[in-house]
Amino acid sequence: MMTNMLIALVCILSIALVPLISDKEWPRILLTCIGCFGYAFFGYPVIAALVDTVILRVLAERKDLYGRQKIGVPIGFASSVFLTGLLTEKLDSLYALFIIFTIYNLSFVVTVWFVSVEPYHFDYKPVEQIYGSMSPPPFPSPAVVIEDENDDIRVTTAAKPSMWTLLKDPGAVQLFTFMTLMGFCIAIVQAFLYLYFENDLHGTPSMVGLFGPLGSSTELVIFNRLGGRNMLIVAQSIIMYRCLTYMICIDLSFGAWLATVTQLLHGVGFSMTWSAGALQADQIAPEDLKSSAQGLLNMAFNGLGSGLGALIGGVIYERFGAQVMWASVSVIAFLSIFIYTSTFLRKTGFTFIAATVQKYK
Structure with missing residues (x-):
């Protein structure tokens, strides 16, 4: 570091x-x-x-x-x-x-x-695990079986897991897909909100300056009691609400002020997103793949999702205008929640992807 x-x-x-x-x-x-x-x-x-x-x-x-x-x-x-x-x-x-x-x-x-980065020994454990069990998930442990033809001894050696191991579980594939779509939505808001505020709502520089303190002040509020899964759903719902608000702001005389006040939701949504996402990624990973899980989460959220969001959002904004862009983000946010909560998709599409990864990796 x-x-x-x-x-x-x-x-x-x-x-x-x-x-x-x-x-x-x-x-x-x-x-x-x-x-x-x-x-x-x-x-x-x-x-x-x-x-x-x-x-x-x-x-x-x-x-x-x-x-x-x-x-x-x-x-x-x-x-x-x-x-x-x-x-x-x-x-x-x-x-x-x-x-x-x-x-x-x-x-x-x-x-x-x-600062020491060694695991800290606590004298007690929490009575209730807010985010569920912290024990390693039931990943299948691939093994190499060696047979001795002389004495018929079987020796089983666990294969070293890789990042692909994380994608052999349908739930993990579903989580990282959702985080990619969430990164897509948040990237558009972060990349084009200031431009939209200045060009479409004609906000003043002093109002733009309020975005930083307003957005960061509410990051202190993290609703741990909701649980990791629900936190991610609420965070994406906040993105939907913000985008729908930005759609109507352009038609209101006080639209710039409404957009400024709405910035208070940024801290809440972002803190819930990253806290819950990091914890969920940590939970699905075996002990020796904790760092890889955070790297994969970062690649999905800040890499693939964010990159596509900034690129596609810019094209939509330039060709169709801000309102169409915000409407598109709202639709994608809604679809991502459906993808994340759908048991049917987990048993079909995501199971197929996980099985394919397990077959070839």
């Missing part, structure tokens, strides 16, 4: 040098994309997957405390946004964001240096 974040810091700081290297548009775009790719390759997996893996490792049997550990995320986000805005105003330069990023990045590296 420390090495990756230091490389990510170099990538981000390289973007600050782009205006000094060239004054032409395409070289600037290319150099900026290279810096962003470097950060996405080295830095973002630490934030999105490795940190969750470490947290779950340290918590050991007390994974029900996961939500409390994530309280630091909105606090860090809100404080960094606030300090960046304050320093930008003082320096009258957007280079303030590179200063704040450097401070927080190095603070993270120093913290990781001093």
Whole structure:
């Protein structure tokens, strides 16, 4: 984590040098994309997957405390946004964001240096497991059978599991499919909300500035008692509600204010999404595939889903307008909930996929 974040810091700081290297548009775009790719390759997996893996490792049997550990995320986000805005105003330069990023990045590296990532031994266990059983799931253990023709001894050796092992269970395939579609929906909201707010609702810069604090403040609210599965359903329902609200905002005189207030739901929905998603992925994985499960979750949510969402959302927005884009996201969110809760699809389509993976992998 420390090495990756230091490389990510170099990538981000390289973007600050782009205006000094060239004054032409395409070289600037290319150099900026290279810096962003470097950060996405080295830095973002630490934030999105490795940190969750470490947290779950340290918590050991007390994974029900996961939500409390994530309280630091909105606090860090809100404080960094606030300090960046304050320093930008003082320096009258957007280079303030590179200063704040450097401070927080190095603070993270120093913290990781001093923090132990070994599983913590608790003196007691919770009476009730909120997210269900924390024991490893009943994955089939593939084995290699060796027969000795002389003494007829059979020796069974368990094969080393791989990431494909996670996809041999229909429920796991169903979960990662749902997380891909959820990433698709959230990516469109995150990528185009600011553009929609400025271009279609004609919101002021000060109102746009409220999005960060409003969205992060409600991340502190995590409804653990709902259970992981229900949390994911509620989170996707929040996306549906937000998109339907954005559809009507454009026709209201107070649409900009309504969209701003709706941003309060972002923190609730996002915190529920990632907390429940990380816990569900941890539960379905065998002990030696915990990190792989978080990586697969990140690939589905922030990789495949997010990438397709930003690409397809941009095409719809450009060709058909914002209202059609928000309506499309609402429909996909509704379908994803159906896919995630359908027992029929699990017994048919997802079972077929899991069986195919088990046959060839």
